Amino acid sequence: MLSKKVKPRIFFLFILLISIAILIFIILKSLEKNVVYFFSPTEIYSNDNISFDEKIRVGGLVKKNSIEKNNTTINFVITDLKKEIIVSYTGLVPNLFAEGKGVVAEGKLEDKKYFIADKILAKHDENYMPPEVKKALDN
Amino acid sequence: MLKNFFPNKILSLQNKTINILVVFLLIVLIIGILYSFFLSPPDYVQGNSVRIMYVHVPSSFISLGCFTFLGIASIISLIFKIKFLPLISKSLAPIGCIFSLISIVTGSLWGKPTWGVWWAWDARLTSMLILFIFYLAYICTWKFIDDYEKANKISSSIAIIGLFNLPIIKYSVDWWSTLHQPSSITLTSSPTIHYTMLIPLLVMLLGMTIYSIIVFLIRYKIEVLKFKINKKKN
Numbered sequence: 001m002l003s004k005k006v007k008p009r010i011f012f013l014f015i016l017l018i019s020i021a022i023l024i025f026i027i028l029k030s031l032e033k034n035v036v037y038f039f040s041p042t043e044i045y046s047n048d049n050i051s052f053d054e055k056i057r058v059g060g061l062v063k064k065n066s067i068e069k070n071n072t073t074i075n076f077v078i079t080d081l082k083k084e085i086i087v088s089y090t091g092l093v094p095n096l097f098a099e100g101k102g103v104v105a106e107g108k109l110e111d112k113k114y115f116i117a118d119k120i121l122a123k124h125d126e127n128y129m130p131p132e133v134k135k136a137l138d139n
Numbered sequence: 140m141l142k143n144f145f146p147n148k149i150l151s152l153q154n155k156t157i158n159i160l161v162v163f164l165l166i167v168l169i170i171g172i173l174y175s176f177f178l179s180p181p182d183y184v185q186g187n188s189v190r191i192m193y194v195h196v197p198s199s200f201i202s203l204g205c206f207t208f209l210g211i212a213s214i215i216s217l218i219f220k221i222k223f224l225p226l227i228s229k230s231l232a233p234i235g236c237i238f239s240l241i242s243i244v245t246g247s248l249w250g251k252p253t254w255g256v257w258w259a260w261d262a263r264l265t266s267m268l269i270l271f272i273f274y275l276a277y278i279c280t281w282k283f284i285d286d287y288e289k290a291n292k293i294s295s296s297i298a299i300i301g302l303f304n305l306p307i308i309k310y311s312v313d314w315w316s317t318l319h320q321p322s323s324i325t326l327t328s329s330p331t332i333h334y335t336m337l338i339p340l341l342v343m344l345l346g347m348t349i350y351s352i353i354v355f356l357i358r359y360k361i362e363v364l365k366f367k368i369n370k371k372k373n
Contacts, residue, residue: 006218006219009217009218010218013214013217013218013299017214017299020299020300020303021303024303024307028307032315035262035315036262036315036316037259037260037261037262037315037316037317037318038316038318039316040316059316093255094253094254094255095252095253095255096184096185096253096254096255097255098184101184104318119256120255121254121255121256121259121318122253122254122255123254123318123320124184124185124253124254124320125320125321126320126321126322126323126331127323127331127332128182128185128189128192128323128331128332128333128336129182129183129332129333129336130180130181130182130183130333130335130336131180131181131182131183132180133183133333134183
């Protein structure tokens with residue numbers, strides 16, 4: 001059915017596509033550290049090579065009842081429900097920053113349990129609904 | 140169905156067909172805009188900024204869809220040398236390109252009030268930017284290389300390489316930790332968007348798809364005409 005001209009083309013493209021796929025996979029694997037936007041508290045805890053001098057990002061949920069505000073400084077706890085990390089930040093927080101919600105903090109690690117942030121980003125999840133539905137769900 | 144896309148058929152495309160589609164487009168868009176601006180409720184965390192979604196998500200869908208076609212059509216046309224496939228891809232590319240740009244711009248406008256930043260180098264945003272660059276590269280090869288065969292080969296290779304970017308865009312939010320939230324609409328589970336917000340989203344998607352079809356038909360007709368004129372010249 002396939003003419004003699006077509007077969008080598010298919011073969012050639014097939015080999016080419018597979019090699020590109022492998023190449024991209026290797027590149028992404030080796031760049032994994034850079035592709036990941038933030039580390040979870042557990043990853044920071046278990047990673048021994050984590051840098052204390054470079055800027056990194058920590059992400060997770062803001063622990064309930066952990067936000068403490070003194071003037072412009074705000075302290076809170078980021079948790080991934082396994083490990084926790086205390087974050088200290090001076091400045092304005094985004095509107096969506098709230099207890100129990102997702103957050104990404106950018107800054108430097110003081111030690112594995114204490115993080116000084118110079119930027120706070122709010123992260124929201126994939127659930128969208130009107131406020132009334134949320135209320136009904138909570139009750 | 141497929142026969143309608145053959146070059147000779149598209150030349151008999153009447154303005155009447157386009158006009159009907161435009162009327163249809165206006166109706167759907169007016170319903171979609173009214174629904175997304177006034178009838179749909181604000182979100183429980185994001186408030187009114189969730190309304191950006193009704194433009195952002197359909198644009199992303201269309202730009203991904205166009206590139207999927209570009210990539211697959213390029214593979215087929217390189218193997219079987221089908222003459223009209225590159226012309227279809229060539230007419231689709233600017234549509235996908237502009238929608239990927241709209242997706243990035245609206246995403247940025249959405250990011251500021253929700254995340255607190257216009258842009259973050261997270262996997263989803265970066266791979267979407269790469270898609271936009273692939274579109275530009277694809278369009279530029281057609282623009283700047285005069286020889287049809289040569290332009291077809293180079294642009295097809297670009298589209299095929301860009302094809303690998305698509306699963307990365309799609310699954311970036313699942314594979315790596317990103318600032319961007321995971322998909323709300325998936326094939327495997329029910330959508331995590333409340334139906335009062337899902338309906339305007341789907342209406343807007345329909346509207347933008349009709350718009351893309353109209354622009355595509357006009358562009359495709361012009362491309363076929365250009366192709367035939369060039370052939371006669373040589």
